[in-house]
Amino acid sequence: xxxxxxxxxxxxxxxxxxxxxxxxxxxxxxxxxxxxxxxxxxxxxxxxxxxxxxxxxxxxxxxxxxxxxxxxxxxxxxxxxxxxxxxxxxxxxxxxxxxxxxxxxxxxxx
Amino acid sequence: xxxxxxxxxxxxxxxxxxxxxxxxxxxxxxxxxxxxxxxxxxxxxxxxxxxxxxxxxxxxxxxxxxxxxxxxxxxxxxxxxxxxxxxxxxxxxxxxxxxxxxxxxxxxxxxxxxxxxxx
Numbered sequence: 001x002x003x004x005x006x007x008x009x010x011x012x013x014x015x016x017x018x019x020x021x022x023x024x025x026x027x028x029x030x031x032x033x034x035x036x037x038x039x040x041x042x043x044x045x046x047x048x049x050x051x052x053x054x055x056x057x058x059x060x061x062x063x064x065x066x067x068x069x070x071x072x073x074x075x076x077x078x079x080x081x082x083x084x085x086x087x088x089x090x091x092x093x094x095x096x097x098x099x100x101x102x103x104x105x106x107x108x109x110x
Numbered sequence: 111x112x113x114x115x116x117x118x119x120x121x122x123x124x125x126x127x128x129x130x131x132x133x134x135x136x137x138x139x140x141x142x143x144x145x146x147x148x149x150x151x152x153x154x155x156x157x158x159x160x161x162x163x164x165x166x167x168x169x170x171x172x173x174x175x176x177x178x179x180x181x182x183x184x185x186x187x188x189x190x191x192x193x194x195x196x197x198x199x200x201x202x203x204x205x206x207x208x209x210x211x212x213x214x215x216x217x218x219x220x221x222x223x224x225x226x227x228x229x
Contacts, residue, residue, distance in 0.1 A: 032213055037155070044205055044219040045147075045155060056217065088155050092213035097169050099145075099157035099215045 003028065004089055006102035013110050017077040020105045022089030024070050028100055032092045034072040036065055039086045039104075048087070049074060076107075084109045112136040112218045114206050119223030126196050126227070132189040132206030132220060140164075140184040143209045145216050146191050148202035148225075157215050158204070159191070167212070174200075196227045 005023040012018040022034065036049035047056055049065035052072060064075045072091075076083055089102040118130040132144070146158040159170045159180040168180055179192040189206050203224050207216025 035214055037215075039155075044221050045207075045216070046219070047214075047217045050214060050217065086154075090155075090157070090215050096172070098171050099160070099213065101155045101157060101215070104154040 003093070003100045004091065004102035006087075006089060006105045008103065009106045009108065011108040011110055012076075012079045014079055014081065016079045017075060018079060018107065019076075020074045020087050020089075020107070022072045022074070022102050024072075024091060024100070026070060027095040028070075028091040028093040029067065029072055030070040031094050034065065034067050035090045036063075036074045037088045037090065039088065041085070045088065079109055081109050083107060112208070114208065114218060114220035116204060116206050116220045116223035119204065119225045121226045121228065122196055123229050124197060124227055127192070127194045128196065128225060130191040130193065130204055130206075130223060130225070132191075134187045134189065134206075134208070137208070137218075139182075139187040139208075141210075143212055143214070144180075144182060144189045145207045145209060146180060146189075147205045147207055147215055147219075148200075149205070149222075150199075150202040153202075155215075156202075160209070160212060160215075161189070162212070169212070193225070196225075198227050201225060201227045 034052045037045040039045045052067040053065045113135045145160040203222040205222045207219040
């Protein structure tokens, strides 16, 4: 059972905007940056968002991150078929001295 | 081009040991924190351990403390994970990943190496 809570699944149609939530606590999301990773089927994870709301170079601006209190969200606008993947949030925990991952959200593009 | 190549995975019996390696190239290895992250078959990601640029700070997930040891060789651009007293629940693909800061599990990841613990 993950300390960071994500919905197990999400879906949308091409062109639509979808959001994926990530809920934590004061010692992790509430105190530290949130990171988002995309894992395409059969591939290694890829960093999508760092420092809660920053995109690495090469990541389309269709992807955006936000954080408020002990929760964070990943938004994907203009949904495309190639966005079908698993998405994970992560944050450092100041009490556990560990990085915590959410359980992952499987995104389906209908 | 940043490259991280894991090796050393395989089949091992419960209670056995295995040493994973990660060969890094295409960046200044000594400038980055390094992480190990694992993924059990069909499951989500689990952070395992990380190590500071000079090895002076090391952190582990509770489930591997006392059994796994992370280390690095900056001269050889390599990261290691010594895994002892292996259990069935350690079965996973193990990824190495680099990061600029301790709180990032990885901005670049290797392709992973599979560790199977079974009799």
